[in-house]
Amino acid sequence: MTGKVTKGSCLCGAVAFDLHGPLRPVYACHCKQCRKTSGHFWAATSVPDEALTFTRDEGLRWFRSSENTKRGFCGTCGSSLFWVPEGERRTVVAAGALEGELELQTKAHVFMCDKGSYYEIGDGLPQFEEFKGDENA
Amino acid sequence: MLKGSCLCGDIHFETEAQPQGASMCHCSQCRKQSGGIWASAYVKDSDLTITGPVSWYETSPQAKRGSCPRCGSFLFWKAHDEDTTSFALGAIDGASGLKIEKHIFTASKGDFYDIADGLPQRD
Numbered sequence: 001m002t003g004k005v006t007k008g009s010c011l012c013g014a015v016a017f018d019l020h021g022p023l024r025p026v027y028a029c030h031c032k033q034c035r036k037t038s039g040h041f042w043a044a045t046s047v048p049d050e051a052l053t054f055t056r057d058e059g060l061r062w063f064r065s066s067e068n069t070k071r072g073f074c075g076t077c078g079s080s081l082f083w084v085p086e087g088e089r090r091t092v093v094a095a096g097a098l099e100g101e102l103e104l105q106t107k108a109h110v111f112m113c114d115k116g117s118y119y120e121i122g123d124g125l126p127q128f129e130e131f132k133g134d135e136n137a
Numbered sequence: 138m139l140k141g142s143c144l145c146g147d148i149h150f151e152t153e154a155q156p157q158g159a160s161m162c163h164c165s166q167c168r169k170q171s172g173g174i175w176a177s178a179y180v181k182d183s184d185l186t187i188t189g190p191v192s193w194y195e196t197s198p199q200a201k202r203g204s205c206p207r208c209g210s211f212l213f214w215k216a217h218d219e220d221t222t223s224f225a226l227g228a229i230d231g232a233s234g235l236k237i238e239k240h241i242f243t244a245s246k247g248d249f250y251d252i253a254d255g256l257p258q259r260d
Contacts, residue, residue, distance in 0.1 A: 010169060010170075011166055011169040011170045011194075011202075012194065026249045026250070028250070036142070036143060036144035036227060036228055037211070038171040038175075039171050039210070039225030040173065040175055040226065041174075042173060043172060043174075043249065043250060061209065063145065063209060073204075074209070075192075075209075076194060077202065077204070078203075078204025078209055079172070079209075079211070080210075094173065095173060095249045096168040096169060096170075096172040097172060101248060102247070102248055104248070105250075116226060118229075118233050118237055119161070119176065119237045120237075123250070123252075124253065
């Protein structure tokens with residue numbers, strides 16, 4: 001692997017990882033699953049599977065959140081770290097877990113159909129009822 | 138009555154009290170644990186009923202954070218010297234009737250988003 005390395009970790013450090021190369025812009029997901037696991041909404045980038053390497057993974061736990069998706073978190077501190085759409089050969093990674101100055105911007109809000117009623121957004125970014133992929137990118 | 142639960146349903150909580158201090162926290166700990174921003178409100182410990190196997194993590198000598206060991210949902214924050222517990226607004230089932238009042242620890246916020254809802258911000 002060559003190119004830029006972005007480091008990330010959970011709160012306690014029992015999961016730590018490197019992301020190699022460019023990162024997809026961040027999408028803020030307001031779906032019910034992301035709201036439940038994150039506690040609010042979940043902001044994440046995405047990398048090809050080969051661009052994610054772990055330096056510590058003893059805390060890593062997976063929860064099967066639907067037939068074709070799973071969510072990765074730290075079993076020690078409860079940090080919400082990953083979402084994997086199986087078969088797509090990529091891992092969606094929490095932007096909040098990344099360290100240092102990031103060259104990342106949020107691109108849009110997705111799954112607004114499930115958004116909580118207790119907050120407003122107001123940042124002027126595109127908002128999509130769902131998220132179908134590249135046509136929203 | 139306000140009810141909430143984690144994603145897998147192993148942990149439930151409820152309160153009949155009026156929650157206070159609805160806020161979004163941008164501190165580095167909440168950022169790491171939530172993946173971005175953590176939204177919460179609090180009630181007195183005696184007004185909050187929690188069922189299920191909450192996993193508590195001692196973040197510092199002052200406070201601990203509660204999550205679900207099966208699905209990883211980040212649900213609670215509790216300072217040891219206060220008689221209240223904060224719960225995640227994202228975990229609430231149904232309409233809460235609550236509105237975020239402020240942003241806190243914005244000096245620690247991530248650089249991948251802007252705050253633009255016009256609410257008060259505290260460093």
